[in-house]
Amino acid sequence: MVMEGVGGRKLAATVLLVRDGIIDGQPDLEVYIQERVSTMPHFPRATVFPGGGVDPRDFPDFSDGHSPEIWEGPDALEWADRLNTSPEIAYALVFAAVRELFEEAGTLLAEHGNGGGLVKDASKYHAYREKLESHEMSLTEMLVRENLVIRTDLIVPFARWASPEGDRARFDTFSFVAIEPEGQCADGDTREASSTGYFPPELILEGWRAGLLRLVIPTWASLFELSHFHSTAELMESIHEFNLNPIVDDAMNNPRYREFYELKRNERF
Template identity: 50%
Template sequence: MPTSEDQHGFNGARLAATVLLIRDGAQGLEVWVQERVSTMRNYAGMTVFPGGGVDPRDFPPKVWNSGDLWAGPSVISTARRMGTTKYKAHALVFAAVRELFEEAGTLLAIHSDGTPVADATPYHGERLALESHRLSLTDVLRENDLKVRSDLLTPFARWVGSSASGNMFDTFSFLAVAPEGQETDGDTSEASDAGWLSPRLLLEGWRVGLVRLVIPTYAQLLELARWNTVSEVLAATELADVSPVIGDPVEDPRYRDFFHIKRLDRIGEP
């Protein structure tokens, strides 16, 4: 059974998960991003990856078979890779799968016969119920005889920091490749716009004031921009460092531009 410590991140921060969904586009590597609506409590107006806080229901039940609703590398091996307990690993993977489905319509799951979900649109009703918290991901999986695919999520980074509203988050980031056959969409109340874009183009948009980024998103886009294809990303990040980055890394030379360039915010200009 998870302890109270399992349910919180570094120094009591709220656990969160985000997913960098990537694909090979016509002009090279692309990542799915969304611009959060201005009414959001955290990161309003920012361009972010799909993600959000861990729901208590993302943790395993009291009576828990580690293979229940889970396919791929075991919870224990995933926990070792992430540097967490098995309870946190379960919750974070479930949160990542849930948030990606809620915000991008992409479901990283398989049917009971082992075939991957090739079309997530039949589960649109459940998607809306997840977003409104009427159902948990566990409910959706059980009702549709599905399991999450942990092999489709590669731990990528971990950032600990606060939003502009002062809420502390311990956020684990995962890489995922867009599943073949599934159509990604931005049909979520949390985003005013969404789509596939080049990491390099997003960084250029930030430099000229047309994209708003927080440091974890900026840093991870900077990392993605090093590669041209999905296969290059996966090969290079198979053993990515997921030790936590705590606070703003102002002195890190990799992020000098983020903290020292003076930019004009041109969003909304005619």
């Protein structure tokens, strides 16, 4: 089973969870972020989106000769075409995105089995979050036990960033966008974050410019792109235009990201 990304980097998935908000009396887009605790081995105190590395439990389970019916929406073959990966890796990336979003934000992109409709109250499943995080249980096991099916049409590919050569943390990270499901509300009940919340992307960038927040380039670039949209509908209309080719070492030379590298020299962290 191949579990490596470009150049042998560890595969990872992150989710930009968005919703429609009202800022100063005007409709605006908001995105969910969290500030990582100082004890995290990677990116301590950085402001990030929910996400993390892909691991074996995210791959399809054929231990009994077949995979359980826990997937509704575009299949792994279609996702492989979208992400330019193998179907097995595409499956794992989608599962990792759904799992990490649930672990870190309590938001579950799933529906009840047998046509029971979308999950609107994920809190009844929150006891599983710690078991998933500790690897005591896989997302597949949780879904089967609770007769749930993930909805792969509720996430959309957004970007792909690969850590530069020489970085201590070497990840090939696929970013996805998801609109907060009706009836659900993300929370900060995770040991990985010291603070969480929904904010307009431009407000987060202003906090970074003021030296109040720490951002890494993939997060900064995603916020920069999101700041051009003012509703989830507007974002989703344009999201197909984003490129899924991995950004590796050329970001520093991209004039679109010049502000990040110019201000990063004076970063206070």
